[in-house]
Amino acid sequence: MTPEEKLASLGLTLPSAPVPVANYVPFRWAGNLLYLSGQGPKRTDGTYKAGRLGRDMTIEDGYAEARLTTLNMLAVAKQALGELSRIEAVVKLLGMVNAEPDFGDHPKVINGCSDLLVEVLGEAGRHARSAVGMGSLPNRMAVEIEAILLIRN
Amino acid sequence: MTPEEKLASLGLTLPSAPVPVANYVPFRWAGNLLYLSGQGPKRTDGTYKAGRLGRDMTIEDGYAEARLTTLNMLAVAKQALGELSRIEAVVKLLGMVNAEPDFGDHPKVINGCSDLLVEVLGEAGRHARSAVGMGSLPNRMAVEIEAILLIRN
């Protein structure tokens, strides 16, 4: 089953990849490494839900925000690669959570990304990661996640 | 026009590159990737302006802090490379903004870096990036930015 077929079997659809609107781009190559710009849980209407763990968002909802963010990341990867099966490995994630100072369950939130990556990509989806707490995030969104992908020759 | 000539045409001067004072260094090579240590908006007298977006610094001033930070980054790159034209691509930035919890315009601040990189380096200056909010930064400065550069063989 290709990653695209796996997504469909999970009832998930990749959104359109973002159009660059500034002097930065959604992805950049360095040899066979593909760097993805940080993505967030953007809805299909282009908006973000504001949320801060430990204040006004539950871990369950944070997990869902991370899962949605992952669809946005996979959309960018697909735009760069054509086929998601070209991903040899998700090397590294930086999973950033908008949270109160005494929140400590960032890993449970970022699992919303890690779990989906392995569901869709299998072993290629396993990755090194850091799950950490941010002072704030763009659009007051709950999570932002960036990734480095290793692409097959 | 070389990047150095472009800087001059913009009326900008690169400061002296920092002298390492601890067990870390301003840049480190890995093959043809050049990793820059995080830089901030250090003035020529060695000081930093303390600032926190959403509290005591405007977005316009934050943009200027990011632009100054970029000059410091380019100074380190020039020290490592000799000529800035050796930069094939700015692969990835992590743009970190010292901000209040409900600040959400980090991209506008980090544009102060992204815009200058493209002004000076042209297409080589386009990069993947994440623009995020920090709980605090060294010297209570407003921004810290780290970069990965791909260097021509």
Added chain:
Amino acid sequence: MTPEEKLASLGLTLPSAPVPVANYVPFRWAGNLLYLSGQGPKRTDGTYKAGRLGRDMTIEDGYAEARLTTLNMLAVAKQALGELSRIEAVVKLLGMVNAEPDFGDHPKVINGCSDLLVEVLGEAGRHARSAVGMGSLPNRMAVEIEAILLIRN
């Protein structure tokens, strides 16, 4: 003297490397780069001390937490490599400090990591780095540090 012998001469012991408990892994390869997942100052009993610089932890204690974190990082590297002498260079650290908004001495805390890396690995231990302040960290711990290592062919 090998890095392992140097550790012993400093009276330091590497803990057991962590067992992956989720869909992410403690390290991931990309060519001859080894990416380490963020590690914290986990005690041998598996617990973490909660701490926030500028609030309830001194810089001296933060330095010690960073030093302990480095032992946990080296334990993962040893598990990946067999011998720490295979490390050609610690390329880049991201040193993340749990701190109050007006804390500004993140570098002094992360020096607890940088100093130990150079003590143990010599010149190979010199690295580019960013030392920054986080809104919060998992388990309310004081520091989290991730690293990219360049490994000898």
